[in-house]
Amino acid sequence: MFSGIIEESAKVVKTVHDAGNLHLTLSCTFAHELKIDQSVAHNGVCLTVVSLDKGEYTVTAIQETLDRSNLGLLQTGDEVNVERSMLMNGRLDGHIVQGHVDQTATCVAVDEVDGSHYYTFEYQINKEMARQGYMTVEKGSVTVNGVSLTVCNSKEHSFQVAIIPYTFEHTNFHTFKVGSIVNLEFDILGKYVSKLLTYK
Numbered sequence: 001m002f003s004g005i006i007e008e009s010a011k012v013v014k015t016v017h018d019a020g021n022l023h024l025t026l027s028c029t030f031a032h033e034l035k036i037d038q039s040v041a042h043n044g045v046c047l048t049v050v051s052l053d054k055g056e057y058t059v060t061a062i063q064e065t066l067d068r069s070n071l072g073l074l075q076t077g078d079e080v081n082v083e084r085s086m087l088m089n090g091r092l093d094g095h096i097v098q099g100h101v102d103q104t105a106t107c108v109a110v111d112e113v114d115g116s117h118y119y120t121f122e123y124q125i126n127k128e129m130a131r132q133g134y135m136t137v138e139k140g141s142v143t144v145n146g147v148s149l150t151v152c153n154s155k156e157h158s159f160q161v162a163i164i165p166y167t168f169e170h171t172n173f174h175t176f177k178v179g180s181i182v183n184l185e186f187d188i189l190g191k192y193v194s195k196l197l198t199y200k
Contacts, residue, residue, distance in 0.1 A: 001043070002041045002046070002085060002086055002094075002097040002099050003083070003092055003093055003096075003148060004094030004095060004097040004141075004146065004147055004149075005081055005094045005096040006021065006081045006082065006170065006171045007030065007082055007083050008029060008030075008082060009052055009080065009081055009082070009169065010026040010027060010028035010042075010079070010081075011079060011080075012074050012077060012078045013026055013056055014076060015075065015076060017131070019065075020063035021060050021063070022043070022060070022061045022066055022071060023058055023059075023060050024058065024074065026042075026058075026059070026082070030084070031052070032055060034052060034057050036049055036050065038085075039099070040082055040085070041081075041082065041085075042059065042080050042082055042145050043070060043101075043183050043185045044081070044184075044189075045061065045065060045069050046096070046098070046100065047060065048057035048060070048198065054068065055099060063076070066103075068101050068197075069101045069104065069183045070104055070145075070183055073181060076162055079172040079175055080170075080172065081147060081171050081172055093148075093193075094141075094189065095141040095148050095189055096189070097148060097185060098185065103183075103184055104182065104183055105123035105144075105181070105183075106121065106123070107119055107120070107121055107176050107177065107178055107179065107181075108122050108158070110176060110178060115165060116162055116165065116172070117163045117168055117169025118161070118162050119163060120153075120158060120159070120160045121157045121159060121183075121184075122157055122158040125157055131193060131198070132194050132195060132198075133193065133194035134191070135186065136154045137154055137190065138152065138154045139151060139152070140154070140190065141179050142161070142184065142185070143184065143186075144161060146183070147167065147171055149163075162185065
């Protein structure tokens with residue numbers, strides 16, 4: 001379980017395709033603290049550390065993960081938002097994030113307003129998935145590339161988020177442009193409420 005508060009942007013050192021799997025090797029400042037079998041969120045995707053070597057670590061994404069996320073688009077040198085699993089004795093500064101990405105979205109607009117940035121994302125949705133909570137709501141929570149954010153201007157197929165300068169500088173949001181593909185995880189509480197309502 002995660003909180004959506006990004007620790008830093010890791011750098012992709014190497015990508016290796018192996019049948020339907022993708023092995024990603026990354027470097028970050030806390031790599032030396034990691035252990036084999038530990039969970040780390042990468043752009044919001046929970047992956048298991050499978051090997052460690054001199055300040056770098058490797059994780060593996062299976063085909064199902066690649067189909068639902070933007071991890072298959074990563075190249076050497078790309079920045080990836082990373083977060084270690086949440087400590088249960090600390091504050092929940094973001095919201096409950098599972099690390100189970102639901103789908104991708106496309107950035108369709110980037111606007112700078114008074115020093116902050118507003119990003120607009122569009123995503124595919126159908127009525128059945130919306131009934132199950134796979135949607136955004138005004139002032140609700142959404143995870144974009146692993147970052148816990150508050151939704152604004154929620155519409156049927158799109159939403160906006162406002163990014164303060166600190167988040168812009170310390171996550172890979174500063175690399176986004178129109179056409180960038182990002183990972184979405186919709187609010188798990190909304191999914192459960194939506195599911196329960198189907199049993200009325």
